[in-house]
Amino acid sequence: MNNLLSRWRNADPAFKAFLFGVFFLGINSGIISSAFNNYLNDSFRMSADARGFLEFPREFPGFMLIFITGLLAALPVRQWAVITSLLTAVGVAGLAFLSPTYNLMLVWMLLWSTGGHLFMTVESVMGLRFAKEGGHGRRLGQISGMTNFAAIAGAGLVWILAKTAGPRLYQIAFLAAAAASLMSAYLFSRMKAAAEDSAPGGKRFVFRWKYRNFYILNILFGARKQIFLTFGPWVLVTVYGASPALMAALALVSYFLGVVFRQAFGALTDKIGERKMFIADALILLVICGGFAFSTFKPVLYSLFILDSLMFATRIARTTYLNKIAEQKSDIAPTVSLGVTMDHAVSMSIPAVGGLLWAAYGYQAVFLAASLLSVAGFFAALAVDDGRRRGPAPLTPEPAQPD
Numbered sequence: 594m595n596n597l598l599s600r601w602r603n604a605d606p607a608f609k610a611f612l613f614g615v616f617f618l619g620i621n622s623g624i625i626s627s628a629f630n631n632y633l634n635d636s637f638r639m640s641a642d643a644r645g646f647l648e649f650p651r652e653f654p655g656f657m658l659i660f661i662t663g664l665l666a667a668l669p670v671r672q673w674a675v676i677t678s679l680l681t682a683v684g685v686a687g688l689a690f691l692s693p694t695y696n697l698m699l700v701w702m703l704l705w706s707t708g709g710h711l712f713m714t715v716e717s718v719m720g721l722r723f724a725k726e727g728g729h730g731r732r733l734g735q736i737s738g739m740t741n742f743a744a745i746a747g748a749g750l751v752w753i754l755a756k757t758a759g760p761r762l763y764q765i766a767f768l769a770a771a772a773a774s775l776m777s778a779y780l781f782s783r784m785k786a787a788a789e790d791s792a793p794g795g796k797r798f799v800f801r802w803k804y805r806n807f808y809i810l811n812i813l814f815g816a817r818k819q820i821f822l823t824f825g826p827w828v829l830v831t832v833y834g835a836s837p838a839l840m841a842a843l844a845l846v847s848y849f850l851g852v853v854f855r856q857a858f859g860a861l862t863d864k865i866g867e868r869k870m871f872i873a874d875a876l877i878l879l880v881i882c883g884g885f886a887f888s889t890f891k892p893v894l895y896s897l898f899i900l901d902s903l904m905f906a907t908r909i910a911r912t913t914y915l916n917k918i919a920e921q922k923s924d925i926a927p928t929v930s931l932g933v934t935m936d937h938a939v940s941m942s943i944p945a946v947g948g949l950l951w952a953a954y955g956y957q958a959v960f961l962a963a964s965l966l967s968v969a970g971f972f973a974a975l976a977v978d979d980g981r982r983r984g985p986a987p988l989t990p991e992p993a994q995p996d
Contacts, residue, residue, distance in 0.1 A: 605723065607784050611719055611736075612736065614678070615739050615777070616739055617743065617774070617776040617777035619744045620747040620750075621685065621747065621777070622740060622747060623744030623746060623747020624747035624769060624770040624773075625747075625767075626748075627840055631836075631837040634831070641827060641948055644823065644944075646945050646948060648944035651702055651703075652937045653937070654706045655940065656937040656938055662797075662927060670718050670722075671784050677715055677781075680711070681704075681705055681709060681712075681771075681774040682771045684708060685701070687705075688763075689767035708774075710933060716733075716736060718925055718926045718929065721733070727863060730858075730863040730909055731859045734856040734857070734859020738852045738854075738855045741848045741849075742852045745848040745852075747770065747773070748848055755836070755841060762837065799931065801928075803920065806973065810977075813969055813970045814936055815940040817878060817967070824951070825885065825901060826898070832956060844902075854906065855906045858870070858909055862913055867910040867911075867977060868975075868977045872971060872974040874970065875968075876967070878904070881904075882961070885960040886960040915928055915932075
């Protein structure tokens, strides 16, 4: 404990400020992820196919991320973090108090979603900048673990409110989420800039054939992710009658485990390389898909739901893999953003297709189709060269800038 406290006291002040901001944004994430599906079901009585089609506008900001970050390219990435928090705060406050109709709900959902998707790039780029050489996965795991730790508080609040707040559950919960996001915006704004962190976010757009495996992995992840973000909880809520309190409890377990798991995942990625982590992820996904398609035993489904949430940690491996193959550091932010855009080009359409599959053949067909993604992910992982055989190639130095 003394060693941990000493390391914290000696840590970069900018990193500590960033980590505190991540903590409050994680509270927001815990609240929204625990309550959003029940909020939709209770407020708008949506069918499975309508829920699937809703993912198109919800994921649209992710598809537009490469253009959003292009507009912000002249700003330091730490300022992107402030924008992220403000957009999220306004969006969830609108969901709480200004969504009497479905169409108005879409407006606020778009703002919240834009903030959340922008933070994907912020978290990756800032995490790499705060990492020591050879410890990139560990640092990203620490940041991701902090998000999970904070999300415990958010999910815990939803669990308590589900027991006590009655019909005002969603208003109170989303107001708390907005307040947490405002606090994170304040903390990010107070973050002092180190020399590297004060640099602009990077180039406006980068596309290189060398990064093709990174692009493929993002596309496959987008399809896999969206099936389980949309239909995993929707199965539990609508088929098995999971209550808001139960969904919050499952989220709490995921977050508790994620605090340790994501840090371990990052450290293990540094140790054994990204290729093996991608292969393991594909095999685990196959098990999860089979379980959701063929099992009706609720404890098994709950366990698989939690396991899938934990495996979203593979984003750490994708980021460290990009860091290894990047030709220039200024490629990283726009390439992460392009990867998210490719991810969402797929994930916007997958839920609609999944909703139609569900309506025509039952929810099992959705997860059987998803199992094909695990096979594709396995072969994509085999194509990854993470440099373990000959060591990672050094980054090309940035060209000198004129005074």
